[in-house]
Each structure stands twice: as C-alpha cells, then as structure tokens.
Amino acid sequence: MRNGSAMVAGFLAAFVVMPVCAQQSRQGETGKDIVYNRAKGNCLACHGFPTLPDAEQTGNSGPPMIAMQARFPDKAVLRARIWDATASNPKTFMPPFGKHQAMSEEEIDKVVDFIHSL
Numbered sequence: 001m002r003n004g005s006a007m008v009a010g011f012l013a014a015f016v017v018m019p020v021c022a023q024q025s026r027q028g029e030t031g032k033d034i035v036y037n038r039a040k041g042n043c044l045a046c047h048g049f050p051t052l053p054d055a056e057q058t059g060n061s062g063p064p065m066i067a068m069q070a071r072f073p074d075k076a077v078l079r080a081r082i083w084d085a086t087a088s089n090p091k092t093f094m095p096p097f098g099k100h101q102a103m104s105e106e107e108i109d110k111v112v113d114f115i116h117s118l
C-alpha cells in the first residue's frame with residue numbers, strides 16, 4: 001500500500017506544481033516545442049499532424065491539425081478554443097489549457113501561431 005500512497009502523492013504534487021510551471025516559459029521556446037512537449041501541450045497525444053513529418057505516433061481522438069487557417073479564419077476563435085474548449089463544447093475532453101493554467105498566456109499565443117500556420 002505504500003507504493004500506492006506514494007503514487008497518489010506524486011500525482012497530487014503534479015497538480016500543485018502545474019500552475020507554477022506554466023508561468024515559467026523557456027526562453028526561445030517555440031509553439032512547435034510546446035505542442036510536442038509532453039509536459040506542456042502534449043497536443044500530439046490527441047491530434048494528428050499529417051503535414052509534419054517529424055510528428056511520430058500522433059493521436060486520432062482529436063481533429064487533425066490541417067488547413068487551420070481555413071478552419072479558423074479568425075485566429076482569436078482558435079485561441080479561445082485552446083484557452084478553454086469547454087466554453088464552446090462542455091462535453092469536450094480537450095483540457096482547458098489556459099483556464100487551468102497548464103500553459104501561460106505567452107505559451108498559448110505561441111501554440112496558436114504555430115497551429116494556425118499549419
């Protein structure tokens with residue numbers, strides 16, 4: 001049972017530390033870096049990135065990241081979706097990255113710029 005307690009404590013600690021980590025954007029970190037980072041966006045876990053040859057083992061539970069400018073002509077709508085997808089779809093399983101402070105404002109802006117370019 002000790003191992004279970006340690007696992008729970010580690011899991012809870014990750015949620016306590018997450019908002020602090022979100023405020024510490026790395027110098028020179030790009031939107032692509034954040035999208036690929038499993039500790040930040042981890043977008044590859046759910047979304048396919050067919051136009052990126054180095055995006056290996058992408059998920060298919062979220063929509064593919066293609067033709068984003070055509071799908072989101074207003075970049076602010078895309079940003080709002082990343083900030084809190086539950087605002088437009090309460091049943092979504094996409095995490096509200098901004099609302100829960102999993103990513104900082106600056107990181108979300110970088111991700112939006114990168115994804116919108118796809």
